[in-house]
Amino acid sequence: MQRLDKLISDKLNLTRSRAKALIKTGGVTVNGTAVLSCDYKCSDDDTVSANGKVLDTRQFVYIMMNKPAGVISASDGKGDKTVLDLLPDEMRRKGLFPAGRLDKDTTGFALITDDGNFAHRILSPKSHIPKTYIATLDKPIDDAVIRDFENGMTLGEETLLPARLTPLSDNMAEIEIRQGIYHQIKRMFQKHGITVTALTRTKMGALSLDENLEPGACRYLTLAEVDKICQK
Numbered sequence: 440m441q442r443l444d445k446l447i448s449d450k451l452n453l454t455r456s457r458a459k460a461l462i463k464t465g466g467v468t469v470n471g472t473a474v475l476s477c478d479y480k481c482s483d484d485d486t487v488s489a490n491g492k493v494l495d496t497r498q499f500v501y502i503m504m505n506k507p508a509g510v511i512s513a514s515d516g517k518g519d520k521t522v523l524d525l526l527p528d529e530m531r532r533k534g535l536f537p538a539g540r541l542d543k544d545t546t547g548f549a550l551i552t553d554d555g556n557f558a559h560r561i562l563s564p565k566s567h568i569p570k571t572y573i574a575t576l577d578k579p580i581d582d583a584v585i586r587d588f589e590n591g592m593t594l595g596e597e598t599l600l601p602a603r604l605t606p607l608s609d610n611m612a613e614i615e616i617r618q619g620i621y622h623q624i625k626r627m628f629q630k631h632g633i634t635v636t637a638l639t640r641t642k643m644g645a646l647s648l649d650e651n652l653e654p655g656a657c658r659y660l661t662l663a664e665v666d667k668i669c670q671k
């Protein structure tokens with residue numbers, strides 16, 4: 440629920456007093472009817488138009504992208520293309536950022552949102568939200584590697600949270616981690632002399648990457664899907 444004058448001022452980049460003036464002069468409709476009271480409470484289901492143009496009234500949006508290799512998952516690619524550059528024009532809006540980092544060569548499930556609190560909640564190491572990846576490896580893994588992942592391995596100075604490692608074939612494995620330190624998965628394998636030759640994120644929480652999304656494509660998540668990200 441948002442006040443109509445705040446919504447109009449945010450979406451049209453107007454001062455609050457100009458937004459109020461627009462409302463009071465009948466320039467704003469909600470579900471097709473002119474609303475003159477500035478404190479009208481709008482819900483996400485309302486269709487709000489200003490001067491005949493329908494506004495995007497969602498307070499926050501959550502976008503799933505199938506990140507291709509070679510694209511940076513940061514707001515500033517410092518010369519390189521970012522996941523934000525791949526958004527189609529109609530999905531662009533103020534305040535969007537990628538929630539969490541994937542390496543430039545990592546592919547798969549990237550989440551883009553303008554909801555800072557949500558991003559903080561799912562990325563905090565305390566949240567223990569699992570992130571699932573499939574890695575292609577240069578050699579097979581053995582039980583000692585699996586146990587080290589499961590026990591919470593030491594990497595440099597740091598002791599990691601327990602992770603799950605499931606072999607899928609001789610050179611592929613599924614990994615589930617509950618934190619996101621720099622190059623975490625590549626470094627966990629490197630500790631055992633194994634090189635990750637390809638890495639893709641398939642899942643955040645209980646939500647899987649939509650298989651219909653081609654590399655570089657994206658779509659909005661429903662609120663039920665957003666909730667699934669928070670499920671362990």
Ligand code: URA
Binds near residue numbers: 541542543625
């Ligand atoms: N671990 C990595 O090494 N790289 C990623 O992009 C994500 C997790």
